[in-house]
Amino acid sequence: MGDRPVMPRTAPSATSVRAASVDIYAPQWRNFIFVAPFLFFFTTLLLVPLLWGMWLSFHKADTFSSGNFVGLGNYIRLFHDKEFLQSVWNTFYFVLLTVPTLALIGLFLALCLNRRTRTAAVLRTLFFSSSVLSVTIVTLIWRIVFIPNVGLLSTIYGWFGSTAPAFISDPSLAMIGIAIATVWWCIGLPMMLFLSALQQIPQDIYEAAALDNANRWQTLRSITLPSIKRTFILVVIVQIVLQFQLFGQAWLMTRGGPNNLTKPIVLYIYDTAFRRWDLGMGAAASEILFILILIAAMAQYLVTRNKADRT
Amino acid sequence: MRAPAISIKGRAFGDRVLLALVILLSVIMIAPVLWVIGLSLKENAELMANPNSVFQAPYTLKNYINTIGTSSVFVWVFNSIIVSGGLTLGTLILSSLAGYGFARLNFPGRNILFVIVLFGLAVPEQAVLVARHQIFSMLNFHNTYHGLILPGLSASFGVFLMTQYFKAIPKELDEAAMLDNASRFRIFWKVLLPLTVPAQATLGIFTFLGAWNDYLWPLISATKKDMYTLTVGMASTQTNFAQSEGIGFLMAQAVFAGAPILIVYLFFQKYIVTAVSGAAVR
Numbered sequence: 001m002g003d004r005p006v007m008p009r010t011a012p013s014a015t016s017v018r019a020a021s022v023d024i025y026a027p028q029w030r031n032f033i034f035v036a037p038f039l040f041f042f043t044t045l046l047l048v049p050l051l052w053g054m055w056l057s058f059h060k061a062d063t064f065s066s067g068n069f070v071g072l073g074n075y076i077r078l079f080h081d082k083e084f085l086q087s088v089w090n091t092f093y094f095v096l097l098t099v100p101t102l103a104l105i106g107l108f109l110a111l112c113l114n115r116r117t118r119t120a121a122v123l124r125t126l127f128f129s130s131s132v133l134s135v136t137i138v139t140l141i142w143r144i145v146f147i148p149n150v151g152l153l154s155t156i157y158g159w160f161g162s163t164a165p166a167f168i169s170d171p172s173l174a175m176i177g178i179a180i181a182t183v184w185w186c187i188g189l190p191m192m193l194f195l196s197a198l199q200q201i202p203q204d205i206y207e208a209a210a211l212d213n214a215n216r217w218q219t220l221r222s223i224t225l226p227s228i229k230r231t232f233i234l235v236v237i238v239q240i241v242l243q244f245q246l247f248g249q250a251w252l253m254t255r256g257g258p259n260n261l262t263k264p265i266v267l268y269i270y271d272t273a274f275r276r277w278d279l280g281m282g283a284a285a286s287e288i289l290f291i292l293i294l295i296a297a298m299a300q301y302l303v304t305r306n307k308a309d310r311t
Numbered sequence: 312m313r314a315p316a317i318s319i320k321g322r323a324f325g326d327r328v329l330l331a332l333v334i335l336l337s338v339i340m341i342a343p344v345l346w347v348i349g350l351s352l353k354e355n356a357e358l359m360a361n362p363n364s365v366f367q368a369p370y371t372l373k374n375y376i377n378t379i380g381t382s383s384v385f386v387w388v389f390n391s392i393i394v395s396g397g398l399t400l401g402t403l404i405l406s407s408l409a410g411y412g413f414a415r416l417n418f419p420g421r422n423i424l425f426v427i428v429l430f431g432l433a434v435p436e437q438a439v440l441v442a443r444h445q446i447f448s449m450l451n452f453h454n455t456y457h458g459l460i461l462p463g464l465s466a467s468f469g470v471f472l473m474t475q476y477f478k479a480i481p482k483e484l485d486e487a488a489m490l491d492n493a494s495r496f497r498i499f500w501k502v503l504l505p506l507t508v509p510a511q512a513t514l515g516i517f518t519f520l521g522a523w524n525d526y527l528w529p530l531i532s533a534t535k536k537d538m539y540t541l542t543v544g545m546a547s548t549q550t551n552f553a554q555s556e557g558i559g560f561l562m563a564q565a566v567f568a569g570a571p572i573l574i575v576y577l578f579f580q581k582y583i584v585t586a587v588s589g590a591a592v593r
Contacts, residue, residue: 027417031495034412035424038405038470045443045465046431052442061445105336112333123333125580126340132576132583134524136542137569140549140561141343144350150358150558152346158363184340192588216325238591245435248526252546266437266527273441274531283441290438297433 056283067280074284084285086260087268090175094246094264097179098186099239105183106190106235111224113191114198124195128188135185135248142181143168143253168254174262178249185249186242190235197231198224230303237300244293265289347562351375355557374563384564386537387544393456394529394540395522398463402518403511405464410473411499415485425474431467436527444531454538462528463521468590469514476510477503516579517586523572541568 057074060067078084109127113120130138145152146167157164167177201224209219247266250256256263256271263271265285273282350358352370378384412418413425443462444453452458480503488498529540539547545568549561576583 027419027421029418031412031416031418034416034495034499035409035418038409038464039424039428041405041461041464042428042431042467045462046434046439047427049439049442049446050434052446053439056442056445109333109336112329123337125577126337128580128584129573129576130340131587132520132524132572133569134542134545134572135526136545136549137565140545140565141347143549144347144558144562145343150350152343155363155365184343189587189591192584193591196588241435245437252549269437269440270527270531274444279441279445286437286441290435293435293438294433301433 053283054287056280057287059280061279061283062277070280074280075288077281078284078288083260083263084268087263087265088288090260090262091244091246091264094175094179094182095240095243097176098182098243099236101179101183102186102190102239103232103235105187107194107228107232109187109191110194110198111220114195124191127191130185131188133185136252138181138185139249139252142177142184146177169258171258171261174254174258178246178253178262181253182243182246182249186239190239193231193235193238194228197228201227233303234300237296237303241293241296241300244289244296347565350559351562351566353559355559358558374557374559375567377560378563378567383536383539383544384541384567387539387541390456390459390533390538391523391541394459395519397456397460398522399515399519401460401464402466402469403515406469406473406514407504407507407511408499409470410475410477411503413470413474414477415482415503416495428467428470431465432471436462440527440531447532453532454535458532459529459538459540463518463525469518472514472589473507473510476507480506512579513582513586513589516582517590520572520583 058069058071060070060073109123113124113127144150146164148154148164148166151164153167154164165173167173167180205223206219209223214222245266246264247270250262250264250267251270254262256267266289269282269285269289272278272285346365349365351374352372353365354369354371354373357364409428413421413428447453447458452461484502484506485498488502493501524542525540526542526546529543530546533539533543536544536547545564548564
């Protein structure tokens, strides 16, 4: 383990010419002790379960025994399982409902609230506040909005003498109801990401535009929007990754019903692995979700990396 | 400099449309919460007879008294505090040590290890859920506090954040301390750590909030009622909804659970927004 020969430093700091500082940055095994505690938990609780999950997905397994090797059996069963295919479709449908809505409303709010007034600050606080609530509280609130008779929606419709749409029980509306609750819950993050992008646009470009008598629409189209194009892509990808993981809202608002029409992939995994205890099949479904999310994460990496290259 | 008069008029009109839209969105944000608070202050029987009674007196605190009288709520809050607090403390310790290690020290395989840790950011909880549950079953970790705390300690985000933060501190500080013959740990503990307090606050609040609101893992791991966290416990009471203890009671519970976190948010807003945005963009 002793001292290794002094190696050329990867990032030499030009200012330090002291001989002592050369030794400081030489690789040494004992320095490992600082990262060892985290790496222990990282390995045992993330890497091992990740590999174990892949291994499980090729086996027929229940809680305490990891049974027989079935090869791609679980995956083949999955793709013949109508319920699973439905859950994949449901997840994509949900992403399609929420992500564009979140990105557009978030952008709209950021554009309106990007000013130094007290009202704008209060409204920013308001629109982000729902993000700190737990999924349990959010679904409780929205179920009480949608519930027939005592619900807020049916009360408002009642004032006009009509009946509110049944956002939870109507098969064609249930997912939209979940999407509304989700947008309400998640709107803070896209707004904040857009706001921080807007604040990075140099102010002198706007002053130049004002001198050229550009109206607000022109300024928005030719200065603001092009400057935050990358942030827009980023927000979309971040939201795709987040919304792909839909679980709590669907489980608590509709239990995946009616007719599994609001059952997303994570709920399918939960049902299969922890209610039917078919762990192999549940693991296989979670590998498919992992691949889908990994694709989106790769896209995010590429977008952020290009940004770093440019500056 | 000034735009022509017509444009100013158009601007005023456009402003009014935008303002109206923002107000509408604000109402959509607030109205459900006010409705919930209103319901929580009403007798159940009165609500069932006429939902519009929310807008009239009499109001009552009975639902809140019932909520507080239900001892399980306090057990769940207590569990949530232990789990979120334990996870936050653990994350701060592990991330600070590892962040210092990755940012300042060299050891064989450092760069490849850091890349592997970064890869951890892309792994969603669901991808490891099934295997983790099986491992925890074998170790008898379910329905324990450490069973609820441990999975969160494997998250890479804190290490990533702290590494960035340590890298931003001038190296001359370490080198000066090094000349005084201070040990690595002493430099970390006495010189650098005090400078990372803002990052610790951001990471700490973010971790606490995430753990407090976590639903999926506690739902799977804590199956005994006295080990429920607040999110899981509250979810368990809302299953029977209208039939159960009455809507007002459930709403009082929601307010009881939501209010503290909203108050914390108002105080630490800056840190929370920084942390949440930082975690999303990485």
